[in-house]
Amino acid sequence: MTTAYVNGIFTPLSEARISPMDRGFLFGDGVYEVIPCYGGQPVAMPYHLERLHDSLKGIALSPSHSDAQLHALIDELIHRNGGGDLGIYLQITRGVVERRQHAFPDKCEPTVFAYTFPISPPSDGSIESATCFTTVTRPDQRWGRCHIKSTALLGNVLHMMEAVEENAEEVLLFNDHNQLTEAAACNVFVVSDDIILTPELDHQKLPGVTRRQCLELLAAHSDWAVEVRPVSLEEVLSAQEIWLSSSTKELSPVVRVNGQPVNDGKPGPRWSAAQQLFHQHRFSRP
Numbered sequence: 001m002t003t004a005y006v007n008g009i010f011t012p013l014s015e016a017r018i019s020p021m022d023r024g025f026l027f028g029d030g031v032y033e034v035i036p037c038y039g040g041q042p043v044a045m046p047y048h049l050e051r052l053h054d055s056l057k058g059i060a061l062s063p064s065h066s067d068a069q070l071h072a073l074i075d076e077l078i079h080r081n082g083g084g085d086l087g088i089y090l091q092i093t094r095g096v097v098e099r100r101q102h103a104f105p106d107k108c109e110p111t112v113f114a115y116t117f118p119i120s121p122p123s124d125g126s127i128e129s130a131t132c133f134t135t136v137t138r139p140d141q142r143w144g145r146c147h148i149k150s151t152a153l154l155g156n157v158l159h160m161m162e163a164v165e166e167n168a169e170e171v172l173l174f175n176d177h178n179q180l181t182e183a184a185a186c187n188v189f190v191v192s193d194d195i196i197l198t199p200e201l202d203h204q205k206l207p208g209v210t211r212r213q214c215l216e217l218l219a220a221h222s223d224w225a226v227e228v229r230p231v232s233l234e235e236v237l238s239a240q241e242i243w244l245s246s247s248t249k250e251l252s253p254v255v256r257v258n259g260q261p262v263n264d265g266k267p268g269p270r271w272s273a274a275q276q277l278f279h280q281h282r283f284s285r286p
């Protein structure tokens with residue numbers, strides 16, 4: 001039985017209740033984090049809290065919990081859910097209102113909800129431990145503030161369904177100039193001409209914690225050429241390797257795009273080496 005947290009109370013997830021007048025339900029007026037936890041130990045908490053604050057600021061919502069309180073509630077949630085390998089979902093909405101109106105009310109008590117879900121043990125970078133992804137490509141039709149980790153994810157959900165309809169697990173998204181933005185629930189790295197490429201951050205991409213860690217790990221522990229710059233559709237379609245990055249997947253190799261194999265259709269050597277860096281530094285990074 002999963003234990004959840006709702007506004008100061010730990011409760012069985014099946015008994016957790018939030019009002020339909022919560023602005024998170026009415027408007028998707030909230031933000032969230034997903035924090036991975038391996039062997040009972042959360043990963044990259046400072047980076048997740050930093051982005052949570054940026055997201056809250058992006059929707060002009062004052063935090064109701066201090067960082068120390070968030071740390072304590074997450075530690076308690078991990079403990080109550082038995083530790084192990086877990087994803088921790090943390091959502092903060094603007095809270096419950098009396099009347100549905102678009103403009104924020106002057107005063108509102110934020111709703112804080114968290115629960116845990118099981119995640120796969122992380123990969124050590126060996127080919128056998130890789131969770132491979134197949135993808136399709138689509139024009140990015142989400143909204144103009146993708147840098148906020150907003151719970152308004154309908155655009156992402158519809159794109160993910162386009163992947164599912166093609167028997168794929170993710171969708172690689174491209175802006176009006178046919179440049180890669182990100183995936184429905186991941187950032188993207190591409191290996192082209194032996195260079196590791198990832199698009200620069202802007203309003204069309206979520207600043208992924210895993211993307212940030214990947215760039216830091218490669219800078220500190222590899223001599224590979226890395227370029228943060230626009231990545232074209234052609235570079236993606238002819239890539240030597242493509243990786244997805246997210247907190248609960250770390251780096252995952254893409255082996256097919258639009259039904260065609262990426263290179264030989266197997267996880268590539270650079271993915272393996274980069275994921276080994278995640279494996280070695282899992283708990284020694286911020």
Ligand SMILES: Cc1ncc(COP(=O)(O)O)c(C=O)c1O
Nearest residue numbers: 185186187206208209210246247
């Ligand atoms: C749209 C989107 N981009 C990128 C990411 C990766 O972010 P992170 O590495 O912080 O999990 C996510 C994760 O949920 C996401 O939803």
